[in-house]
Structures are given as structure tokens and as C-alpha cells.
Amino acid sequence: MSSYQDRLTALREQLKRDRLDGFVVPLTDEHMSEYVGAYAQRLAWLTGFQGSAGSAVVLPEQAAIFTDGRYTLQVREQVDGRNWEFVSVPATSIASWLGAHAAAGARVGYDPWLHTRSWVEEARKALAERGAELVAVDTNPVDAVWPDRPQPSDAKLAVQDDARAGQSSAEKRAVIADWLAERKADAVVLSALDSIAWTLNVRGQDVAHTPVALAYAIIDADGTADLFVAPEKIGDDVLQHLGNAVRVRDRAAFPAALGGYAGKRVAADPERAVAAIFGRLEAGGATILSLRDPVVLAKAMKNPAEIAGHRAASVRDGAALARFLKWVEAEAPKGGLTELSCVAKLQEFREATGVLRDTSFDTISATGGHGASPHYHSTPESNAPLEPGQLYLVDSGGQYADGTTDVTRVLPIGTPTEEMRDRFTRVLKGHIGLATAVFPPGTNGGQLDSFARRPLWEAGLDFAHGTGHGVGAYLAVHEGPQRIAKPNYPGGGPSEPLRPGMIISNEPGYYKAGEYGIRIENLILVEERIIPGGDEPMLGFETLTFCPIERSLIVADLLTAAERDWLDAYHAKVLEILSPEMDLEEVAWLKEKCAPIL
Structure with missing residues (x-):
């Protein structure tokens, strides 16, 4: 079909044939997966939205797409606002929107293989109060009008x-x-x-x-x-x-x-x-x-073999990313680099390890204003050049048979502004605040989230995404049940107590719409801590990711002595761990990047 408007029209015509007055289109599959196979990308096919979380509702005269704060900018860039109303969750739920917009007597369809029972009950109740009905379909109407829908993968296990x-x-x-x-x-x-x-x-x-x-x-x-x-x-x-x-x-x-x-x-x-x-x-x-x-909790608490595998994967992945950062630093001033050319080059560096199985998600390669969209996805249409005065953010990871990685770094293209350096340093202070946290067993991620936000809050700033997600062992890059986030963060999860063996991300950020984005992300391991002279056993974090944090973006005077010590010790470890993986020229560059902060 020639346009997304044609697809929306075709779906509405199919709903008439099915005697339905509406339909709900979630971005998931029959397994409630976050990332789904091409055959299940119904939301992207219908709307053009390329994010990893969202839903849509189609009624005869109205259509709405629902996304959270991570995608506020992206959804407006990718979806035609003439056809779709943009609705923010969790401020407005799909059920409440249906309850306000469905006509009395309407029959609104849903695919029971794509929703949880609790969602069905909530939507059914909201529609009933409107005098409308929620109807389970045997055949998904989107599939009926998607002419070239891919078949499920036939790859062997x-x-x-x-x-x-x-x-x-x-x-x-x-x-x-x-x-x-x-x-x-x-x-x-x-x-x-x-x-x-x-x-x-x-x-x-x-x-x-x-x-x-x-x-x-x-x-x-x-x-x-x-x-x-x-x-x-x-x-x-x-x-x-x-x-x-x-x-x-x-x-x-x-x-x-x-x-x-x-x-x-x-x-x-x-x-x-x-x-x-x-x-x-x-x-x-x-x-x-x-x-x-x-399995959820057992899988989240990594055993010694899984932890050892992750360490090995982190070393080779950190070296690949460091080589990429060196390359960007050398090539960007010459001009000609774009978001997508950087994605391709980073892929080359990871593939050069000889053991890369896949990336762990679509690389977020974002320069300038694109960086302000936390889950931005560069396309041929949006692909932007890296230009002087911008910040370049790259959030990426690899899938290796021994581990799954996820890391974010930011580089200045040319000379950064003082505001950029201030914001970067505050994000770094929050990152260090979480990395150095010590807490008793039973503490959950919701209780730790403010450790990463305080330096931003003190300047009247914040960020609209979670601070940390669980990571699998050569499995999903987003893995529950643990999470570090505000208690009301979409998707829940921050109330799960953190336990030894859990791997979780540490990724505070700051985003200035239309101008730049900052995020510093390492993976951290929950470990037991004995505090000399303390009465109780404690837990803390070991940092697992090793790659330089850009020193030119740091305002040293904003760091406390303890924060400087952490940063210097981290960079000393980066140098120690990555140097054996690199040649002499790369090691010379790495030494400069890992020098003590002045």
C-alpha cells in the first residue's frame, strides 16, 4: 500500500467487514515480548512508529497512538499527526481513552493472544461503563490487510x-x-x-x-x-x-x-x-x-559461569567501542560522518571480534537534537550529519554467546558549550552516586532511583526514563524483574528487591529538546558488601562495563573529592583491562582518555 493513511483506511474497512467499531493494536507478540519478530510488527506497519513500546486504537472517526515519555519526540517525527492523536501513558491509559471515546453500543475488538488478562478486564470495564463491548477476535484484522506480512522465522534452535x-x-x-x-x-x-x-x-x-x-x-x-x-x-x-x-x-x-x-x-x-x-x-x-x-527471578540472579561470561564479553565489547570512539574523534572534524555511517562503523568494530552474534538492540546513534529523544532510531529519512557544536550520543550493545552488553557514551563534535559540560557533569555525578550506593538487602530499585537524579534535581532538571533495567545472560537486553526507576514509571518493576547476581544498567541522562541529549550508561552487578565496623550485611554494585567517559565534557570543579577518586579509579581500570586488547597507537589514545581528572 502506498501510504500509512491507506493502511489506516484499509483497516477501518476490514473492521466494518468484521462488524467491529474499533480495534486495539499493541506492539507485542503472543509471548508479551518487548522486541518482536518482523511478523508481529503490526504497529510499525500501520503507523510508521519505530519505537520499542507503544499501542494504537483505531475507531471509525478517530485513531490514537499511545507512547511513554521516552518516545514523546520520536512518535511525532514518525507518525502523521493528521491521522493519529498522540496520547501519553501512563497519564492516560488505553482503557480510559476507550471509555471516553468509544460510542455507546460499539464493539471494540482485541486479539486475545496479544494482551494480558488484566488489560482485558480493565478495557472491558471501561467500555461497559460507556455501554460498549470488548470483543475477542479469532483472526487479527491487521493481518488481513497486511499484504506482504513476513512469515515467522524458521531458523533452527x-x-x-x-x-x-x-x-x-x-x-x-x-x-x-x-x-x-x-x-x-x-x-x-x-x-x-x-x-x-x-x-x-x-x-x-x-x-x-x-x-x-x-x-x-x-x-x-x-x-x-x-x-x-x-x-x-x-x-x-x-x-x-x-x-x-x-x-x-x-x-x-x-x-x-x-x-x-x-x-x-x-x-x-x-x-x-x-x-x-x-x-x-x-x-x-x-x-x-x-x-x-x-524462571524470572532465577534467570535474573546470574550464577558464577554467567557472570564470568559477561566479564569476558564486556572486555571485548569495551575495546570495540573504544576503537569506535577514537575513530569518531579523528574523523568527525573532517566532515562527512552521519548517524548511519557511524552505526555501520561501530558494527564493523564489533564484528572484528569474530564472535559477535548480533547487536543487543538497534544502535541509538543520535547527534544534535536527535539525542534529545532517548530511544531515537536513525533512518535514511532522518539520518543527520555530525556537525561542529553538537553532542553525539551512541547507545549500543552486542550479543555474544557468553554475554549481552549495553553501553552509552557521549562525544562532543567540536567545542561543547558550558551548559553541555554542566549537564554532562551532573549526569556523571548521578551515575557515580548510583555506582557507589551501599544498601541493605530488601532494598528495591525505586528506593535507589533518586541517587542518580539528585545532582540534576538540585539544578531543577530531570529525565523522563528509568535509570536502570536488568540485562540477560546472552538473552534479552531488557530483563526483569529488577529495575531502577521512579515508582510510577511505565511498566512497573522498581519495587523488586535487588539481589546478588543481578546485572542492571546505570544510565541517568539529560535531554534538551531540539538541541542535545546526554546519557552515561554502564552495566553493574549487585554484590554482597561487608562494611568494616558495621552491624548488618549490605549490598553494593560492581561496575562491569569498561570504556572511557569523555573527560573534555567534565567540569572538574563540580565533582567532589570522592567522585574524582571514583572516576580516576574507573579510568585506571579501563586502561588496565582494555590495553591488552589494543595496539600501540590505540593504547596511547586510551592513556590520554583515561588520565586522572585535573
Whole structure:
């Protein structure tokens, strides 16, 4: 179809044929994934929005797209405001918007394989108060009008060997079996793709940037499992790895299998399992236990093998990024660099490691005003040149078989303004404040979030995104349940206590609309701390990411003595760790970048 307006018109015509007066289009898949395969990119196809979180509602005369503060600028650049109303969440929920805009008697459709049960209940209640009805569809109307919709990936699964995993699948399934026994449950449904990959020690290629395979799993109380996956995706190596205790079944058989638990107690995660899963279990006569997926916390607390793998990945990834920063510094003054040419060059440096599997997300390569959109995605249409007087922000990461990385650095192109340096230094102070935090067990990310914001708050500044997200072990770059964020941050999660072994990002920022963006991001590991003379055991963070932080953007007088000490010690460690990976010219550059702050 020739335009996004044509696509919206086609969907409205399809809704008429389906006897619907509206439809909700979320950006997710049947597994409630954040990043989804091309076949599930319905929101992007319909609206042009390229962000990683959002939803849309289409009514006969109105259409709205819902995004949070990370995408306020981006959604307006990518989506035609003549056709779409821009709505900010969580200030306005989809349910409340529907309750205010749907006509009395309207039938608003939703795909039960793309929403949680709680969302369905909230939307149904809001529409009922309006005298309207929420209707589950058997066939997604967007798919009916998407003529060249990609097919789901047919890539084969791969084995994640026990040495890297640190624990065999049989051992992991035995722990889940014990969890089921404690709850007198017969089985648990795993629908989150990273939970399945982690439990079975397999990886896939079905979702860009996240090494997972499209599958479902049901773990039984005896530790055996059913894996529902397209048959052509399983090779002999994976069959041998899974063994007889894992029964491989066609993915298409999963809905019917949910109906076979009459009289059984089955656990399912209300946040990660879609409404259709609960509906099938209920229809089949199962007693449902609404419990968090038992893999979520186990996966978040990395074992020694996973931590060692991440350290190794961080060294090679930090060296690749440092080479890139050196290249940008040398080439930018000559002119000719663009956001996309920088993406390609950074990819080259990572691929030169010889072991890169993928990037861990689409690289955010943003210069000037684009940097003020925290999740900006450069396209051929938006691609901008790096010009003097700008700040260049690059947020990127790699997927390696031993670890997943995520790091953000900012470089000045030419001479930065004093305001830029002030803001950068405040962001750095917040970064150090979080990196050096010491706290008792039971502390959650919501309680720590202000450590990173205080230096900005003191100047009347703030940023509209979370401060930290969990990171997987060669899995999702955004992994729960831990998060460092304000309590009301979209998506929840900051109330989860931080525990030893969790890897989380430390990424405060500052964004000036139309002018520049700043973010400093390292990954940090929660570890136990013994405080000499203290009464209680404590927790703290070990920084895992090593790459220079741009010294020319730092106002040294704004740093306390303790902050200077942290920065100098960090840079000394960067020099020590990265020098063996680099040649003599690169080491000379690195020494300059890692010199003590004056």
C-alpha cells in the first residue's frame, strides 16, 4: 500500500467487514515480548512508529497512538499527526481513552493472544461503563490487510552449552519441579521466550537482537517438559541436548494442549502469559494459579559461569567501542560522518571480534537534537550529519554467546558549550552516586532511583526514563524483574528487591529538546558488601562495563573529592583491562582518555 493513511483506511474497512467499531493494536507478540519478530510488527506497519513500546486504537472517526515519555519526540517525527492523536501513558491509559471515546453500543475488538488478562478486564470495564463491548477476535484484522506480512522465522534452535549456562537444563527443571511441589501444582506454563531459552539451555534467531526461539513450554511436577515449537526448527543436536525428558511437539498444538488439564492445578504468569492462555486453561477445566513465572527471578540472579561470561564479553565489547570512539574523534572534524555511517562503523568494530552474534538492540546513534529523544532510531529519512557544536550520543550493545552488553557514551563534535559540560557533569555525578550506593538487602530499585537524579534535581532538571533495567545472560537486553526507576514509571518493576547476581544498567541522562541529549550508561552487578565496623550485611554494585567517559565534557570543579577518586579509579581500570586488547597507537589514545581528572 502506498501510504500509512491507506493502511489506516484499509483497516477501518476490514473492521466494518468484521462488524467491529474499533480495534486495539499493541506492539507485542503472543509471548508479551518487548522486541518482536518482523511478523508481529503490526504497529510499525500501520503507523510508521519505530519505537520499542507503544499501542494504537483505531475507531471509525478517530485513531490514537499511545507512547511513554521516552518516545514523546520520536512518535511525532514518525507518525502523521493528521491521522493519529498522540496520547501519553501512563497519564492516560488505553482503557480510559476507550471509555471516553468509544460510542455507546460499539464493539471494540482485541486479539486475545496479544494482551494480558488484566488489560482485558480493565478495557472491558471501561467500555461497559460507556455501554460498549470488548470483543475477542479469532483472526487479527491487521493481518488481513497486511499484504506482504513476513512469515515467522524458521531458523533452527541452537544449544547453549552447560559450561556457559552454569547449570544443566535438568538441574533447572528439577528446581522448577520443587517450586511446583511447594505449591501443590501439577504444571507451569512458560510463555516468555527468554524463560524458555534459559530453562532448556537453548537459543534461537527468531527475534531481532534477542537470541530466542518462538516456542511455548509446559513444565510438569516431575521435571519433564513439553516444548511446543515448529518441527523444522529442531535439529538432531538440539534433540540430543534436550533428551527424553523434554517432549518436542508442534507449536500449533499448544492451544489445544492447554485444554487437557481438567482437574489439574496449573500455574501461569498473569504478566507474561496472554489472556488466550488463561481462557484455554479455564475452558479445559484447569484450576489456575496466577503466579509469577518461577524462571524470572532465577534467570535474573546470574550464577558464577554467567557472570564470568559477561566479564569476558564486556572486555571485548569495551575495546570495540573504544576503537569506535577514537575513530569518531579523528574523523568527525573532517566532515562527512552521519548517524548511519557511524552505526555501520561501530558494527564493523564489533564484528572484528569474530564472535559477535548480533547487536543487543538497534544502535541509538543520535547527534544534535536527535539525542534529545532517548530511544531515537536513525533512518535514511532522518539520518543527520555530525556537525561542529553538537553532542553525539551512541547507545549500543552486542550479543555474544557468553554475554549481552549495553553501553552509552557521549562525544562532543567540536567545542561543547558550558551548559553541555554542566549537564554532562551532573549526569556523571548521578551515575557515580548510583555506582557507589551501599544498601541493605530488601532494598528495591525505586528506593535507589533518586541517587542518580539528585545532582540534576538540585539544578531543577530531570529525565523522563528509568535509570536502570536488568540485562540477560546472552538473552534479552531488557530483563526483569529488577529495575531502577521512579515508582510510577511505565511498566512497573522498581519495587523488586535487588539481589546478588543481578546485572542492571546505570544510565541517568539529560535531554534538551531540539538541541542535545546526554546519557552515561554502564552495566553493574549487585554484590554482597561487608562494611568494616558495621552491624548488618549490605549490598553494593560492581561496575562491569569498561570504556572511557569523555573527560573534555567534565567540569572538574563540580565533582567532589570522592567522585574524582571514583572516576580516576574507573579510568585506571579501563586502561588496565582494555590495553591488552589494543595496539600501540590505540593504547596511547586510551592513556590520554583515561588520565586522572585535573
